[in-house]
Amino acid sequence: MISVHQAIQQIREQNFASKKKQTLRVEDALGFILATHIDAPINLPPFKQSNMDGYAVRFRESENTATSYNLIGEIKAGDAINLKMKPGDAVRIFTGAMIPDNADAVVMQEKSIVKNTELIIDFAPLVGQHMRAIGSQISKGSNALPKGHYMTPVSIGLLKSLGIEKVQVYETPKVTIIVTGNELVTTGNSLKEGQIYESNSEVLKAALHQQGIQRVSVHYAKDTLKDTETIIHDALIASDIVLISGGISVGDYDFVGTALQNLDVKQLFYKVLQKPGKPLFFGKKDTTYVFALPGNPASTLTCFYVYVIEFIDRFVGNSHSGLMRVQLPISEPFENRFNKTLFLKARVHKNSVEILDHQSSSTVISFAAANALVCIPEEIKKVDKGNLVETLILPYGSSN
Numbered sequence: 001m002i003s004v005h006q007a008i009q010q011i012r013e014q015n016f017a018s019k020k021k022q023t024l025r026v027e028d029a030l031g032f033i034l035a036t037h038i039d040a041p042i043n044l045p046p047f048k049q050s051n052m053d054g055y056a057v058r059f060r061e062s063e064n065t066a067t068s069y070n071l072i073g074e075i076k077a078g079d080a081i082n083l084k085m086k087p088g089d090a091v092r093i094f095t096g097a098m099i100p101d102n103a104d105a106v107v108m109q110e111k112s113i114v115k116n117t118e119l120i121i122d123f124a125p126l127v128g129q130h131m132r133a134i135g136s137q138i139s140k141g142s143n144a145l146p147k148g149h150y151m152t153p154v155s156i157g158l159l160k161s162l163g164i165e166k167v168q169v170y171e172t173p174k175v176t177i178i179v180t181g182n183e184l185v186t187t188g189n190s191l192k193e194g195q196i197y198e199s200n201s202e203v204l205k206a207a208l209h210q211q212g213i214q215r216v217s218v219h220y221a222k223d224t225l226k227d228t229e230t231i232i233h234d235a236l237i238a239s240d241i242v243l244i245s246g247g248i249s250v251g252d253y254d255f256v257g258t259a260l261q262n263l264d265v266k267q268l269f270y271k272v273l274q275k276p277g278k279p280l281f282f283g284k285k286d287t288t289y290v291f292a293l294p295g296n297p298a299s300t301l302t303c304f305y306v307y308v309i310e311f312i313d314r315f316v317g318n319s320h321s322g323l324m325r326v327q328l329p330i331s332e333p334f335e336n337r338f339n340k341t342l343f344l345k346a347r348v349h350k351n352s353v354e355i356l357d358h359q360s361s362s363t364v365i366s367f368a369a370a371n372a373l374v375c376i377p378e379e380i381k382k383v384d385k386g387n388l389v390e391t392l393i394l395p396y397g398s399s400n
């Protein structure tokens with residue numbers, strides 16, 4: 001049995017140096033990881049822009065205390081007019097429009113009065129006010145997004161605003177989910193005595209999709225060594241990652257461990273001093289990695305969030321791997337009576353984190369209400385109210 005820390009270290013030690021790359025249109029790259037640094041091909045903004053609807057002014061020669069200017073023209077957004085402004089001139093200007101080269105400042109229209117061709121303002125404008133300088137957001141040639149960056153909607157927007165059409169990203173892994181268990185029935189069928197509805201495959205598939213992984217197939221193995229072995233054998237050939245649900249404990253009908261051994265899958269670790277998810281297996285055959293996730297639904301999902309996400313982030317070259325971890329004050333005292341590291345379903349509130357009821361690994365009712373997992377290390381026996389605890393924010397935790 002190894003510690004949670006050792007298990008995570010083992011995952012981090014895997015070497016994914018030769019990652020496959022692919023080229024995508026920027027708008028198709030949501031959720032992918034950039035395989036190259038991207039430098040700005042143009043200045044942003046590409047020309048001096050007005051930040052307000054109002055008037056561009058050029059100060060009089062030696063001072064800028066003037067409050068009266070001569071209005072000489074108008075420039076709208078999209079106009080390519082570079083008016084030559086003399087000292088004391090003003091130009092009607094709009095937000096996003098190109099400001100004449102020699103304008104010194106923009107004055108908001110709310111602070112101005114126009115009488116015929118005279119612009120009167122009741123204060124002396126500051127040099128550069130309400131103007132966006134060329135390249136002030138990003139200058140041509142400087143780095144817009146680094147290699148390893150996770151593409152979000154706004155990353156797409158930034159690259160689009162730089163005129164970039166295509167990006168190189170790392171390929172996402174092909175994942176096979178294998179579900180074991182004779183008691184499992186898919187929805188749409190009626191339950192017979194002793195049967196339950198199968199859910200882990202859909203949970204894992206949805207959680208993978210949320211990580212940007214679309215190439216996922218699901219297979220079902222009966223609780224026989226032959227069936228388990230055949231299905232794992234085929235998955236090892238067809239996939240980069242195999243996720244197996246259930247059958248990894250010590251019961252007479254838990255065949256996953258033996259099947260993996262028979263198929264020469266090298267064990268990197270088996271059993272972690274944690275609750276839930278103690279009988280977690282991690283191994284490798286050739287270039288394919290295998291996680292055998294304990295079948296209890298909350299154990300399966302906890303192991304996915306703590307270990308599989310860490311692994312996938314590294315596999316796809318994400319420079320930030322694993323769930324975000326923050327220290328938060330706990331809302332009630334907590335006792336760890338298990339001599340194991342606990343991952344507890346929890347809810348982050350504004351100024352604290354609350355451990356939820358129903359922590360059993362066979363129940364997902366608290367997981368459905370959770371937006372975080374609190375990690376209490378095995379050596380911590382008691383946490384007082386208000387003490388800081390390590391809190392892992394679930395992928396949807398910031399939005400619910």
Ligand SMILES: Nc1nc2c(c(=O)[nH]1)N[C@H]1C(S)=C(S)[C@@H](COP(=O)(O)OP(=O)(O)OC[C@H]3O[C@@H](n4cnc5c(N)ncnc54)[C@H](O)[C@@H]3O)O[C@H]1N2
Nearest residue numbers: 181198199200201246247248249254278294295296297299
């Ligand atoms: N003698 C011992 N028994 C058990 C130990 C142990 O150390 N000694 N460990 C327990 C722990 S901890 C866990 S976790 C489970 C893990 O067992 P398996 O990985 O072999 O999982 P199963 O037995 O196949 O299933 C456990 C539980 O979860 C339900 N299940 C499984 N798959 C699904 C699914 N796809 N959808 C919904 N529900 C599923 C299954 O019906 C069982 O109730 O072992 C303990 N036993």
Ligand code: MOO
Nearest residue numbers: 276277278299361
């Ligand atoms: O470790 Mo098991 O996952 O408690 O139920």
